[in-house]
Amino acid sequence: MKQQNSQTEEKILEAAEKIFLRDGYGDARMQDIADLAGINKALLHYYFRSKDNLFEYIFEKKISVMFPKMEELFGQNLSFYETICAFIEKYVSILADNPYMPFFVMSTINRADRKDFIKKLPVSLNQKLIELYMKDLSEKKVREVNPIQLIISIISMCAFPFMARPVIKEITKIDEEQFKMLMNFRVAEIQQYIKYILIPNS
Numbered sequence: 001m002k003q004q005n006s007q008t009e010e011k012i013l014e015a016a017e018k019i020f021l022r023d024g025y026g027d028a029r030m031q032d033i034a035d036l037a038g039i040n041k042a043l044l045h046y047y048f049r050s051k052d053n054l055f056e057y058i059f060e061k062k063i064s065v066m067f068p069k070m071e072e073l074f075g076q077n078l079s080f081y082e083t084i085c086a087f088i089e090k091y092v093s094i095l096a097d098n099p100y101m102p103f104f105v106m107s108t109i110n111r112a113d114r115k116d117f118i119k120k121l122p123v124s125l126n127q128k129l130i131e132l133y134m135k136d137l138s139e140k141k142v143r144e145v146n147p148i149q150l151i152i153s154i155i156s157m158c159a160f161p162f163m164a165r166p167v168i169k170e171i172t173k174i175d176e177e178q179f180k181m182l183m184n185f186r187v188a189e190i191q192q193y194i195k196y197i198l199i200p201n202s
Contacts, residue, residue, distance in 0.1 A: 004013075008037075008039065009047055010036040010039045011038065011039070011057070012033065012044060012048065012054075012070070013057070013061075014037070014038070014048055015033050015034075015036035016028075016033045016037075016054050016055075016057075017039035017058050017062075018036060018057050019032050019033050019036060019063075020055060020058050020059075021062075021100040021104050022100070024107050025051075025055050025104070025107075025108060028051065028055070029069075030044055030045070030054075031049055033054070036057075059105075059108060061104065062098070062105065064102060071086065073086050073087065073165050074128055074132070074138065079136055079141055080129070080130075080132045080133045080135070080141070080142055080198070081131060081136070081137040081141070081142065081194070081195065081198050081199060083129070084129075084154060084194055084198075085191045085194070087154070088154065088158060088187055088190050088191055088194070089187050089191075091155075091158045092160075092186060092190075093187075093188050095158065095159060095162045096162075096180060096183050096184075099162045100163050101162075101164060102159040102160075102163045103162075103163050106163070107201075126148075126151060129147065129149075129151060130147045130148070133147040133150075134147075140200070141176070141199075141200070142198045142199065142200070143197070143198055143200055145197060145198065148150060149198065151192075154194065156189070157189065157190050157193070159181075160202055161183060161186065162183075165179060168182075
């Protein structure tokens with residue numbers, strides 16, 4: 001019985017993720033989730049009670065995937081530039097596998113009635129990156145820049161192409177496979193930009 005319950009819950013979560021990522025919170029319907037999961041709506045409510053409960057579970061799951069576990073990088077004694085390069089590589093790879101995530105997250109936290117979701121973002125990572133930057137700056141390993149502006153720029157350079165994917169594909173006349181290839185090359189491109197900005201005599 002437990003295995004059956006687990007399988008049903010897994011089907012619901014898979015269906016809910018697809019519907020929420022496709023439609024966002026506001027337009028997602030519990031009936032659509034139930035239909036995609038192959039169950040009736042009453043059973044869906046039995047497992048998750050409400051759309052809010054189900055959405056919160058999916059959102060937290062996506063957040064844990066969208067932001068790489070930077071703590072692992074901080075424990076590797078990397079320089080600030082090396083940490084940023086590793087982050088870019090992981091982040092773009094995750095977005096390539098989950099291209100709807102940036103839109104999903106931003107549309108959620110920008111809803112007036114969902115501001116509480118901002119607190120679920122791993123904002124402490126920002127402070128750790130700034131501390132690492134200040135350490136390398138004191139050792140003259142990096143140029144003096146505004147680290148907050150730099151972090152904003154890095155996240156934007158990584159995430160924007162995925163948010164604007166349909167527009168980029170239309171303008172450049174490329175298909176999905178070519179877009180993925182473009183994003184693979186983008187990792188080295190962003191890393192090179194950051195090197196020019198950060199590293200003295202680069």
